[in-house]
Amino acid sequence: MTSFMIRVPASSANIGPGFDSLGLAVNLYLTLEVTKQDKWEFISPSFAPGTPFEEHFIYKIAKQVADQHGKTLSPCLVKETTSVPLARGLGSSAAAIIAGIEIADQLGELKLTSEEKLGYATAIEGHPDNVAPALLGGLIVSTYVDNEVDWLKISDLDLELVAYIPKVELKTEAARNVLPEQYLNHDAALASGISNLTIAALLQGNYGLAGKMMEKDLFHEPYRKSLIPNYDLIKRQAKEHGAYGSVISGAGPTMVSFVPNGKSEHLVQQFKDVLPDYQVIPLKMDADGLKVEQI
Structure with missing residues (x-):
């Protein structure tokens, strides 16, 4: 061509x-x-x-x-x-x-x-x-x-997303540097179980359980959340307005919420005044x- x-x-x-x-x-x-x-x-x-x-x-x-x-x-x-x-x-x-x-x-x-x-x-x-x-x-x-x-x-997910994109950048290398080099056996086993259940819940369309498990990550979010502006605020208020769960997108600083189909615009409107310096947008797969x- x-x-x-x-x-x-x-x-x-x-x-x-x-x-x-x-x-x-x-x-x-x-x-x-x-x-x-x-x-x-x-x-x-x-x-x-x-x-x-x-x-x-x-x-x-x-x-x-x-x-x-x-x-x-x-x-x-x-x-x-x-x-x-x-x-x-x-x-x-x-x-x-x-x-x-x-x-x-x-x-x-x-x-x-x-x-x-x-x-x-x-x-x-x-x-x-x-x-x-x-x-x-x-x-x-x-x-x-x-x-x-x-x-x-x-490819069959009956849900939408909302992305909270701040103006600040976060390089992946910086987000990697805060992670531990090793995990205790007990912590690794628990984190793996949480991951397995998240995927199983997504496959079965049990988005409530999937969202609950997403927010219990032990691999990276506990170490990175201090690098993410408004981390706790976004998770708390998104859940109050009907989100299944909210997570860091990749290494951050963007966060995303998983929401019921057709509800993303509602959540976007709820955050307009809460995060005036952010780009808060609805997304689909x-x-x-x-x-x-x-x-």
Whole structure:
């Protein structure tokens, strides 16, 4: 294709106790319009004019994948638009990784399978919890063992989300640094049980129990909550207004509430005055993941 569009959804990972293994694609998007031309050029809201194209993160990913197949990428004009906020815990880097892999696939005519794309993305990201839903859509339960990704997609969820996005950024590295290097055997077993029950409840549509378990995470939220503005306030007031449960999105600082279908707008209205400096928005699950279209 000489001109094509790539669209990749944002994602919310961990979802409480699903640490590094549970992620949900949501309807915020990174979109690229790619057109072949005689030189590389990126038009991007996060990329200063005059910056060498080689420094663009998406180009680096595309070249890395192409190099592994011995391919040279044809130069292109890449126009980027996005509704995915950067460094807010909504998978902006994962979306960019998937977009870069797809550019390599299209320009290099690699004919990569979804499993191969997921393998590349997970190796780059280090874990599949964001890249898997960004690629595949839905709610993805995944694991990365012995350099192999195994996953299960849950695409039938009768619920909506509300995202509370503050103006401040939080780098994943900073959020990782507050986590313990080891967990006591008793704590790890309990945390694992909570995670297992969360997923089982989601599969059965028992969202009340799922929300209750989400809020009992022991893997990361107890250590990160001090980094998250209004953590306790959001959880308390969201529950008062009908949310099943609220969790840190990825590493934060965004939080998300899981709410009954059709109730997200009500919750958004309740928080307009409570969090005037936040972007509080309703979200839905994206069931499709990566989309590529000729334009």
